[in-house]
Amino acid sequence: MTVLEHLEEFRRRLIISLAAVLAGGIIAYVLYVPILDFLRSPLDEAGEIGGVSVNLYLSGVTTGFVLRLKVSAFAGVILALPVVMFQLWRFITPGLDRRERRYAIPFVVSAVVLFALGTYMAFLVMPVGIKFLLGFVEPAEPLLQLPEYLSFVMVMVIGFGAAFEFPLVLVFLGLVGVVSSRALGKRRRLALLLAFVVAAFATPSGDPLTQTMMAVPLYILYELSIVVIRFVLKR
Numbered sequence: 166m167t168v169l170e171h172l173e174e175f176r177r178r179l180i181i182s183l184a185a186v187l188a189g190g191i192i193a194y195v196l197y198v199p200i201l202d203f204l205r206s207p208l209d210e211a212g213e214i215g216g217v218s219v220n221l222y223l224s225g226v227t228t229g230f231v232l233r234l235k236v237s238a239f240a241g242v243i244l245a246l247p248v249v250m251f252q253l254w255r256f257i258t259p260g261l262d263r264r265e266r267r268y269a270i271p272f273v274v275s276a277v278v279l280f281a282l283g284t285y286m287a288f289l290v291m292p293v294g295i296k297f298l299l300g301f302v303e304p305a306e307p308l309l310q311l312p313e314y315l316s317f318v319m320v321m322v323i324g325f326g327a328a329f330e331f332p333l334v335l336v337f338l339g340l341v342g343v344v345s346s347r348a349l350g351k352r353r354r355l356a357l358l359l360a361f362v363v364a365a366f367a368t369p370s371g372d373p374l375t376q377t378m379m380a381v382p383l384y385i386l387y388e389l390s391i392v393v394i395r396f397v398l399k400r
Contacts, residue, residue, distance in 0.1 A: 178256045179252075186245040189243070194233065194234075196240075197237065204315060204318050204319075210292035211292040219299065219307050224310065239319050243280075246276070251269070251273045254269050276333055282382075283329030283330075284325060286382060287322050291318065294321075325379060331363075332387060332389060332390035336394060339398050346391045360381075360383040361380040364376040364377070
């Protein structure tokens with residue numbers, strides 16, 4: 166393919182992806198209330214753990230509407246993830262051979278599953294992280310703004326979800342021959358260190374427990390990527 170053909174292909178894949186995000190955003194806009202209740206659940210669980218009731222507040226006339234658009238866009242991206250990942254795969258397949266192209270469905274399914282696993286881990290550790298952070302406001306009563314709280318949750322979800330995609334990147338690099346299972350096996354100590362570094366940057370709560378609960382699964386996924394590259398890809 167020529168450069169112009171690559172640009173045209175990129176444009177087409179991008180339009181399809183944006184259309185999927187828009188469709189997902191419209192669905193999320195309609196389902197805003199249950200989505201908001203779901204995003205609030207870590208705070209409720211943190212309140213139950215800490216034995217306190219934490220209320221969320223909203224200021225400004227237009228803040229509620231803007232916040233609804235923001236949450237809808239966020240949820241729209243997540244709902245459109247399978248389409249986006251498939252379009253990404255289709256964009257890079259011209260550079261792969263026929264044997265490598267057959268991994269399209271496993272690639273998309275793995276991307277969605279890993280992001281879902283990262284999201285699950287985020288909601289698992291958030292109550293503990295929130296309780297830890299709210300402990301610093303005692304004896305004052307916490308007064309949280311809804312936009313700030315939702316930004317915290319969305320950063321946690323994106324951070325965990327994106328971090329859990331890293332093993333998929335390693336497997337893809339193994340597929341195209343950039344890395345091998347032997348090379349990755351020799352860098353286990355570095356991988357463990359990087360897992361904690363990534364966790365430190367991806368978790369806005371900053372507490373050691375949350376970072377550890379992210380770093381340990383990341384390292385386990387690193388080991389699983391070595392297994393996949395060695396026994397599935399034979400690299």
